[in-house]
């Protein structure tokens with residue numbers, strides 16, 4: 023092979039680099055590798071002949087892929103450097119000498135595979151090059167026929183040229199399977215293609231013409247024009263740009279229409295002629311005259327016949343139909359009449375077949391219709407889903423909204439579809455409580471359609487709206503008055519506002535709120551009215567609101583804030599989790615008035631931090647310091663701000679989980695069920711999705727919402743055991759001292775311990791004192807203990823007369839230290855008088 027210098031960047035492609043890396047002599051090696059990968063002929067071969075093998079990369083590949091001890095013979099015009107396990111020699115494959123040498127090497131064996139990758143020196147004209155390539159391929163074929171074993175494989179390279187098909191034809195005569203392929207490593211710019219011929223037929227006698235380039239590549243007569251293509255696909259017919267066809271020098275060809283009727287090849291006429299004429303020849307044509315007068319020869323047919331070259335598919339069909347009718351009229355054989363000579367019995371048999379066919383066709387049509395309908399519906403559904411997904415991506419809808427609920431009450435799938443009456447958004451207006459905005463035309467339309475036609479006029483609507491507004495105002499006033507007079511109601515209202523009232527789950531909040539109900543069971547202290555105030559709103563606010571902790575929507579945050587999720591890490595690690603209210607039994611005070619505690623929680627929650635600070639400040643001012651008060655009146659005052667602190671402080675167990683107390687029978691029942699496996703977390707979650715979970719309360723008046731939430735609350739079943747457990751718990755709460763008392767006791771205990779420690783230190787130092795006798799030490803220590811045990815004489819409180827500057831003051835009068843008592847002058851006089859009288863007696 024002429025050594026090619028691969029300078030061009032394009033030539034140094036990945037196959038070239040890969041060949042270098044793998045040690046192949048040419049990148050062509052990969053062509054054979056890829057061909058073999060596809061057809062797997064090398065592994066099956068024991069003898070291989072490689073024609074045009076220099077520099078020898080194909081031989082290398084063959085040596086690698088073929089079984090051990092295979093015979094590989096390579097020949098080329100150019101010398102081939104020795105390759106292990108490969109016999110190579112230099113020769114021209116077109117010569118007899120080459121054939122003889124091959125015979126010499128193969129001895130009596132036949133080759134399982136013959137490869138040919140020859141490329142003659144190119145560079146002359148393309149036509150010549152391609153012809154030389156094709157000729158060389160045929161020469162290699164010739165050698166293959168001589169040395170190939172029956173069933174053997176011949177792989178050759180050819181160029182895509184006009185000789186290509188001729189070569190393929192020859193290959194197809196000699197092999198059972200012939201396939202053309204272009205391996206990926208063959209450059210796209212190259213016209214080369216590889217033909218893999220498998221299953222050599224090994225004919226005993228082979229016509230030498232098969233292998234004679236002159237015979238094989240001889241020019242064949244031109245193919246007959248394809249008139250059918252001209253007629254049935256006139257739109258895609260290829261325009262002839264090269265002038266007139268050989269022998270066709272007439273520009274316009276005309277033929278009598280009768281000939282078109284009579285011919286057995288109407289397509290040829292339609293494709294080859296310009297006009298079907300109705301003009302009578304000089305000697306007259308009866309058939310043409312009859313055709314001219316035939317009623318089926320319409321004006322349209324005549325126009326079509328006038329210029330066949332401009333006709334389309336439809337017109338050609340029209341002409342062919344017309345021809346058939348004419349042939350029937352003339353008694354000429356048609357397809358119909360040709361099928362007619364059947365015995366009557368057979369006709370009778372054919373009829374039911376036709377009927378069956380008709381039914382089948384009808385069934386098919388129905389099926390098609392049905393499937394088209396389903397397809398349409400599917401597409402519609404998909405579009406809807408697609409829209410929802412887009413809306414979700416834009417945070418326009420919560421994930422759980424997809425499905426039945428997503429369309430809402432006016433949706434197509436809703437049970438009470440309002441779509442039919444939702445004229446011009448009337449439903450939305452009604453929902454917003456603006457009935458008056460409905461125009462006269464809307465109302466009229468509704469009346470006309472008979473939907474919701476109450477005969478209301480605008481004035482009546484306005485009156486209704488006014489009454490509704492009045493009712494709302496009155497209800498607001500009522501709630502305000504009630505809030506002023508009833509602290510419990512106030513607290514509940516505040517809690518209600520805070521909680522958003524969306525979820526009937528099992529959050530700590532709910533436990534606390536539902537505690538009210540529990541307390542009713544235990545005590546009759548609660549008024550009926552309080553009982554009626556909902557612990558939590560049951561009407562849903564679909565407002566998704568700002569994202570909650572962890573990027574969750576408000577609704578999702580509420581959902582995941584349930585207790586059942588509390589042990590799952592990462593679900594609600596936001597501030598809301600920290601806000602979860604806890605009730606620790608240690609913190610419960612006020613003689614078991616849990617209700618009061620809850621009230622306080624709600625209040626504290628509502629209070630803004632700023633307000634809280636102010637309140638704490640105020641308390642600090644009003645309440646005397648702990649030490650002072652302690653000294654004077656003997657009991658301690660606990661600061662208000664300290665009291666509030668516990669609310670925001672999460673109690674946690676040793677394992678870090680939230681220590682939430684169960685204080686309602688419902689929660690206790692549920693806890694039992696979860697613990698005993700009667701219920702799963704999933705079921706609990708599932709129960710959360712009920713008719714109350716996602717209610718839209720937009721536009722509804724407050725009195726209605728309040729009334730609704732008062733009565734429409736779920737009745738969760740409770741077990742006797744759970745109720746008893748809760749009762750027991752509450753009893754234990756009630757038995758506990760209040761927080762202030764406990765704290766005071768703890769402080770006293772702490773101070774006593776401090777005093778004791780001080781005493782111990784003093785007595786220790788006394789015991790270690792040098793220069794004192796044991797008796798003196800013992801006396802000293804007993805004195806110390808006696809002094810410690812002696813109670814301080816309580817100094818009587820100083821009486822401060824509430825007169826002058828001290829009149830009506832609150833707190834400690836100016837300049838007064840220690841314990842004091844404010845008395846009025848009258849009282850002081852009376853006391854002195856009493857003393858005097860007692861002395862006289």
Ligand SMILES: C[S@@+](CC[C@H](N)C(=O)[O-])C[C@H]1O[C@@H](n2cnc3c(N)ncnc32)[C@H](O)[C@@H]1O
Nearest residue numbers: 023074076077078079080099114115139140141
């Ligand atoms: C593309 S190369 C073959 C590469 C070879 N398949 C390999 O893998 O290394 C084409 C070879 O055909 C050879 N050739 C062309 N005409 C020939 C002929 N008449 N007889 C023998 N070899 C010929 C050239 O010398 C050239 O080396």
